[in-house]
Amino acid sequence: MHLEIFHLYKEFSSKKGTIVALKDINMHVETGEFVCAVGASGSGKSTLLRLIAGLDYPTYGEITVDYQPVTKPGADRGMVFQKYTLYPWMSVQKNVEFGLKLLGISASKRRERASYYLDIVGLANFAKSLPKELSGGMKQRVAIARALATNPKILLMDEPFGALDIQTKESMQQFLLEIWRKTGSTILMITHDVREAVFLSQRVYVLSARPGTVKQEFKINLPNDRDYRIKRQPNFHHQADEIMDLLRNI
Ligand SMILES: Nc1ncnc2c1ncn2[C@@H]1O[C@H](COP(=O)(O)OP(=O)(O)O)[C@@H](O)[C@H]1O
Ligand SMILES: [Mg+2]
Structure with a gap:
């Protein structure tokens, strides 16, 4: 790079x-x-x-x-902004999967990759939670996982x-x-x-x-x-x- x-x-x-x-x-x-x-x-x-x-x-x-x-x-190029940019109606897992869906990655691969990065950011146990259930720091960790999941x-x-x-x-x-x-x-x-x-x-x-x-x-x-x-x-x-x-x- x-x-x-x-x-x-x-x-x-x-x-x-x-x-x-x-x-x-x-x-x-x-x-x-x-x-x-x-x-x-x-x-x-x-x-x-x-x-x-x-x-x-x-x-x-x-x-x-x-x-x-x-x-x-x-x-x-993966982006993380200051403002929380998660979709409020989607679970943490779905938020991380979203960008992968846009890239045309299959459902099983999306699940696998999202779980891998949620684990890396220490949020494996919050995969099913909604963004509003998370603290500010946790939301930014999801945003980082989401950005990393597309392998930028x-x-x-x-x-x-x-x-x-x-x-x-x-x-x-x-x-x-x-x-x-x-x-x-x-x-x-x-x-x-x-x-x-x-x-x-x-x-x-x-x-x-x-x-x-x-x-x-x-x-x-x-x-x-x-x-x-x-x-x-x-x-x-x-x-x-x-x-x-x-x-x-x-
Ligand atoms: N879309 C825009 N239209 C007009 N001026 C803008 C626009 N975006 C940024 N600016 C101006 O450009 C300068 C730099 O802004 P910005 O990049 O947001 O700075 P920073 O992120 O360092 O605070 C500022 O003077 C801002 O007002
Ligand atoms: Mg700025």
Whole structure:
């Protein structure tokens, strides 16, 4: 898997004139990487993810997945959003199966694959439950299982833990790292939370706001088998502080 973003611009027209949401964004993500992009609200993070997902078009520039230009949504890119996007009338199992049905996968294979990923996210016992019976963290675990079940080349996550309380958020971060290691997934996650980005990723792109552009790329120097205890180490704080200082000055 190779995701490449070349000289990407996105402009919106409004009554007040043109809004440059993204300006000359260059990024890449390679197989097995966990990459985060951090930026303040309004730095174009959701716009960037929507363009990669093929839900909107760039004004200039190009996005490629394995050297093929992105022109529309596709099963090679799995999405997890901040807002809970489960179908309320479908069971947890059916929610995970839904995308597989759209791909034309047989009923028995759908059941098998959905059960496999519900097990991975620790929700095998909730397969028959409805989304309203789950906590916020559990709903996001279903959304992750649903995205992984279609075997995407890359998982795109837009502030997936932004609506969760701090304890749930921290356990979801730890959980996502475990999933990443267990499944060998490639992940690009967007967040405004610098500590979250440093804790999770191997590389961080720092975006400035209005127009959203890449200010700097940081390589995170922490072991891949890190867990929550790393957040107490000076090395973790040093790297997070460096990124926060940069954000403060842009
Ligand atoms: N569909 C749209 N039409 C007009 N302006 C938009 C649209 N989507 C986003 N924007 C503008 O683009 C900028 C970036 O928005 P967004 O990508 O949502 O940022 P973030 O997710 O980092 O908070 C903002 O100024 C926002 O108002
Ligand atoms: Mg956003």
